[in-house]
Amino acid sequence: MLTDGVALTDQHCHGVVTADLDRARFEQLLGEGPRGTFDSTLGTAVRRFCAPVLDLPPHAGADEYLRRRAELGWHEVSSRLLRGTGVTRWLVDTGFGPEPGHPAERMRSRTAHMATDPALTAGSQRSARLTEFGALAGGTVDEVVRLEQVAEHVIAENGYSATIFADIENALRERARHAVGLKTIIAYRCGLDFPLLYAPPAEPPSETRLTDPRLLGWLVGLGARIGAELGLPLQFHVGFGDPDLRLHRADPLLLTDFLRATADTGATVVLLHCWPFHRNASYLAHIFEHVRMDLGLAIPHVGLRAGAVLAEALELAPFRALCYSSDGYGLPELHYLGALLWRRGLGRLLDEWIADDAITTADAEALVRAIASDNAAQIYPHSHSTEITGTP
Incomplete structure (x- = not known):
């Protein structure tokens, strides 16, 4: 396949659980709801494609898979699966979960492994997590900063002072200096039909x-301005997620006015995940030059339907607009399946296009490289991290 062996940049992902897991805990991480299950497209893909990485036959039973996982231990399993992705650059959202002194974003069971050492600063803990992930995964690891996490950390530390808005901006600028991107989860908090404000509200926050x-x-307006100033893309969670989300308010078409307002500011907006609104996101990338998108966690969740989802995204989106990501979180199986199913889905789609004489082999190869890493290289600054390639 044209996608075999191509190096990937995972433009949006999270860390993995650094502990061994029983079946209940593992299955919790197999879905976006309160409990996932092996009896799903994703669970079937784990048994089919991840089992051989752990020296098991394809389609090994769930109990057999989990026994082998426990025998190897989380560290070996994570290293095998993460390094098996072919990802050479990871952009990690460090804002999923609590920081020291910061209220939990969503204290679901899947963030329990991110407990912190009170003797360390918030910055050193983030750095330690990134270093640990890099040691497991190899390649270059950079940080994507979550706007809401920074603001809530400042409020928790400083209270509702008269300078709170300035304090938030100063903290965000400081974090942005060491990051390659910004992210907002406003879709979870109030939906994507938010009012864009250029000045802070008259009243300080009361929560x-x-x-x-x-x-x-x-x-979000502040994040867009800082991003434009520093050359950092602003990522938006779009489409499906966990039960905190009202899905109809996560349709990217609700961002149309925001995208019009930011079109000529130098900002770059990245729409993450997008399913089931990936065609809507594709339309926005088609009409707004500063919009990019990925399919993120949709790819491992839809399994062998990945090719169909990719085809629908490419119906309108310019080839320069689509980036690869896994949105892997908790289970390294999700990072691995994101990459493997992306390669299979796009590879088979392009084989069909070539067979139909819809695209040349040279153009198809260029498209693969663009989505795999070249498009991300165009919008994200050079790494702030040191490459880690040694044996974990």
């Missing part, structure tokens, strides 16, 4: 967990 649309609209 630690931010949900007020006006305050969040100011924060």
Whole structure:
């Protein structure tokens, strides 16, 4: 396949659980709801494609798979699966879960492994997690900073002072100096039909967990301006997620006014995941030159339907607009399946296009390289991290 062996940049992912897992805990991480299951397209893909990486036959039973996983231990399993992705650059969202002194974003069971050492600073803990992930995965690891996490950390530390908005901006600028991208989860908090504000609201925030649309609209506007100034893309969670989300409010078409407002500012907006709105996201990437998109966690969740979802995304999206990501979280199986199913899905799709004489082999190879890493290289700055390639 044209996709075999091509190096990937995973433009949006998270860390993995650094502990061994029983079946209940493992299955919790196999879905976006309160409990996933092996009895799903994703669970079937784990048994089919991840089992051989752990020296098991394809389609090994769930119990057999988990026994072998326990025999090898989380460290060996994570290293095999992460390094088997072919990813050479990882852009990691470090904001999923609590920081020292910071209220939990969503204290679900899948963030329990991110417990922190009170003797370390928030910055050193983030750095330690990135270093640990890099040692497991190899390649270059960089940080994507979550806007809401920074703002809530400042509020938790400083309270509702008269300078709170300036304090938030200063903290965000400091974090952005060491990052390659910014991210917002405003879709979870109030939906994507938020008011874009260029000045902070008259009243300071009265809550630690931010949900007020006006305050969040100011924060996202601030992130877009800082991103444009520093050359950092602003990522938006779009489409399906966990039960905190109201899916109809995560349709990227609700961002149309925001995209019009930011079109000529130098900002780059990246729409993450997108399913089931990936065609809507494709349309936005088609009409707004500063919009990029990925399919993220949709790819491992849809399994062998990945090719169909990729085909639908490419119906309108310019080839320069689509980037690869896994949105892997907790289980290294998700990072691995994101890469493997992307390669299979896109490879088979392009084989069909070549067979139909819809595209030349040279153009297809260029498209693969673009989505795999070249498009991300065009929008994300050079790495702030040291490459880690040695044996973990």
